[in-house]
Amino acid sequence: MSVAATTTGTSIEIDGLSKRFGDFLAVNNLTFRVQPGRVTGFLGPNGAGKTTTLRMLLGLVRPTGGTATIGGRAYQTIPEPIRTVGAALEATNFHPGRTGRDHLRVLAATAGIPDTRVDELLELVGIPAAARKRAGGYSMGMRQRLGLAVALLGDPHVLVLDEPANGLDPEGIRWLRGFMRHLAGQGKTILVSSHMLQEVEQTVDDVVIISNGRLIRSGTMAELHGPATSLVRTSDPGALAGALRVADVTSHSADDGGLIVETDDLRLIGDVALRAGLPLWQLQPQVSDLEDMFFALTEGQNRNLGATDAAAPHEMDAIAGRDGGNEK
Amino acid sequence: MIGAIRSEIRKVFTTRLWWGMGLGMAVLAALISMGFAALLGNAAMTGGDNNGQGNPFANMTVGTAQLIYNAGIIQQMTILFPLALGVLLITSEYRHKTISATFLSTPNRWVVLLSKMVAVAVTGALYAVVHAIASVAGGASIIKFVKNQPTMLGETEVWKSLGIGLIAFAIWMLFGFGVGMLIRNQIAAVLLAVGATFVVQIALNIIFSVKEWYSAMKWIPGNLTANMVITSDPTAGQTVDPATQSQYFAHWWQAGLVLAAYAAVLAVVGAWLTTRRDVA
Numbered sequence: 060m061s062v063a064a065t066t067t068g069t070s071i072e073i074d075g076l077s078k079r080f081g082d083f084l085a086v087n088n089l090t091f092r093v094q095p096g097r098v099t100g101f102l103g104p105n106g107a108g109k110t111t112t113l114r115m116l117l118g119l120v121r122p123t124g125g126t127a128t129i130g131g132r133a134y135q136t137i138p139e140p141i142r143t144v145g146a147a148l149e150a151t152n153f154h155p156g157r158t159g160r161d162h163l164r165v166l167a168a169t170a171g172i173p174d175t176r177v178d179e180l181l182e183l184v185g186i187p188a189a190a191r192k193r194a195g196g197y198s199m200g201m202r203q204r205l206g207l208a209v210a211l212l213g214d215p216h217v218l219v220l221d222e223p224a225n226g227l228d229p230e231g232i233r234w235l236r237g238f239m240r241h242l243a244g245q246g247k248t249i250l251v252s253s254h255m256l257q258e259v260e261q262t263v264d265d266v267v268i269i270s271n272g273r274l275i276r277s278g279t280m281a282e283l284h285g286p287a288t289s290l291v292r293t294s295d296p297g298a299l300a301g302a303l304r305v306a307d308v309t310s311h312s313a314d315d316g317g318l319i320v321e322t323d324d325l326r327l328i329g330d331v332a333l334r335a336g337l338p339l340w341q342l343q344p345q346v347s348d349l350e351d352m353f354f355a356l357t358e359g360q361n362r363n364l365g366a367t368d369a370a371a372p373h374e375m376d377a378i379a380g381r382d383g384g385n386e387k
Numbered sequence: 388m389i390g391a392i393r394s395e396i397r398k399v400f401t402t403r404l405w406w407g408m409g410l411g412m413a414v415l416a417a418l419i420s421m422g423f424a425a426l427l428g429n430a431a432m433t434g435g436d437n438n439g440q441g442n443p444f445a446n447m448t449v450g451t452a453q454l455i456y457n458a459g460i461i462q463q464m465t466i467l468f469p470l471a472l473g474v475l476l477i478t479s480e481y482r483h484k485t486i487s488a489t490f491l492s493t494p495n496r497w498v499v500l501l502s503k504m505v506a507v508a509v510t511g512a513l514y515a516v517v518h519a520i521a522s523v524a525g526g527a528s529i530i531k532f533v534k535n536q537p538t539m540l541g542e543t544e545v546w547k548s549l550g551i552g553l554i555a556f557a558i559w560m561l562f563g564f565g566v567g568m569l570i571r572n573q574i575a576a577v578l579l580a581v582g583a584t585f586v587v588q589i590a591l592n593i594i595f596s597v598k599e600w601y602s603a604m605k606w607i608p609g610n611l612t613a614n615m616v617i618t619s620d621p622t623a624g625q626t627v628d629p630a631t632q633s634q635y636f637a638h639w640w641q642a643g644l645v646l647a648a649y650a651a652v653l654a655v656v657g658a659w660l661t662t663r664r665d666v667a
Contacts, residue, residue: 118494119487119666135494139390146491152484154402161401162485168394169492209488 068095155195417525473563568657
């Protein structure tokens with residue numbers, strides 16, 4: 060049995076990880092930790108360096124600097140690694156002339172996993188009949204399901220999923236969400252990448268956001284949602300702001316003449332306004348939308364679009380260099 | 388390692404490629420052997436027997452039988468099948484991007500490549516057996532029923548030659564495997580391997596014989612292969628031309644070692660690169 064199977068929960072540690080392709084810095088001194096037993100969303104726009112990071116974690120790409128380990132071990136040093144870490148990298152990675160079932164059997168052989176387990180997984184991901192046909196004719200949804208079956212083959216405690224929702228129809232995405240919740244319920248450590256926040260928003264506990272190969276933010280979903288705020292409209296925003304300051308509540312004016320108050324205690328705001336003799340035209344809680352933040356954090360910084368990034372002038376040469384791998 | 392080898396062997400036999408190419412090779416092997424057998428005793432077509440070159444088809448000898456039963460190999464035709472299969476077995480992993488899954492299940496790339504070489508050798512040996520059966524069936528039927536000559540199938544040297552063919556097939560597949568590791572683009576690798584075997588070897592043979600560099604000719608892979616499978620002089624000692632004789636090593640295993648060394652160099656360089664390259 061593998062190391063991870065005897066311990067409860069395996070973490071993933073990315074420490075100072077960098078990758079340079081020629082003069083293009085794909086991943087730049089990236090450090091984060093994936094907590095054991097939690098679902099972590101690995102987010103960033105296309106070409107942010109997500110796939111390169113995951114490939115370094117899995118020993119497919121050699122880092123220029125830093126380390127990426129799973130439970131403290133480099134992937135290459137884990138014996139029968141598919142029993143510890145399951146990975147679904149790209150949904151197109153199948154020989155078109157081999158059946159899905161045979162694709163699984165080929166990989167199962169490396170760890171002595173029996174055909175009964177293969178058939179069990181095909182049932183689980185819902186393609187038992189289709190898997191006996193050659194993979195060349197598979198739809199994107201079937202490929203993603205087969206990819207998940209590959210990842211789960213060795214019943215690993217850690218799952219690394221690269222854009223599993225890519226190319227799925229809404230029904231497929233719903234299925235994927237349910238499936239990931241099911242896996243999370245088993246206490247697996249899951250690292251799932253996506254360039255679309257809403258794909259994973261309802262599923263993940265923690266978020267790591269990168270852009271241009273660098274860490275932007277990481278933390279729990281609650282942390283990244285930030286403090287709660289409320290929007291107030293009144294006849295004299297300045298006077299209300301002053302009254303709120305007396306009540307120890309900070310606020311600042313919004314662009315359109317409204318007031319953003321840093322509390323979600325609507326009753327308190329109403330009481331303060333009443334005491335100040337100000338009419339309330341609008342009073343509503345504002346949940347800071349992580350989606351907005353995601354865009355705000357990454358907007359205008361996507362190097363593949365040719366946008367400039369003043370903070371990292373040394374990366375400028377690389378703009379024309381290399382595209383994100385997702386479209387290949 | 389056992390798991391990785393089993394995985395690689397499963398890989399070979401779970402697509403249609405192996406039997407499709409095997410079938411094509413068997414048909415071609417039978418036809419070429421039948422063609423060679425048809426030359427028996429045909430002095431008009433193959434030249435006289437007294438110019439010192441020797442006519443291997445003038446009389447049915449053990450060497451003639453070796454020539455007929457390995458005709459596809461000597462003509463550099465059927466040997467292209469194990470060569471191409473060797474190329475395809477590795478390049479299809481890159482073409483269909485299954486190499487990621489392969490390296491994920493077995494992260495030690497040397498173990499992967501060694502397992503692949505074992506699978507390549509097993510498949511090469513299987514191809515050689517099929518090739519021998521097809522060639523002997525095709526060749527012997529013409530010898531026996533059309534030419535009324537002895538098939539020489541009771542001779543140890545004939546069986547030895549067929550056995551050596553098995554080694555030759557494994558080496559040629561390893562050749563292809565090495566080329567495939569060096570040039571991961573499937574189309575380019577197949578074209579280069581087949582093109583080099585076909586065109587470059589013919590060109591070298593012509594250049595060397597025009598320049599009268601006869602002893603250099605024995606180093607050409609195709610000639611080495613013929614050198615391996617023809618262990619008995621088909622002309623029964625009538626070849627006295629020293630130029631012709633210097634085209635071959637004295638023993639089959641010498642030629643085999645040289646050929647294996649070529650394949651090994653390609654495979655080792657290719658493997659070393661494969662273990663270092665990023666898989667994107």
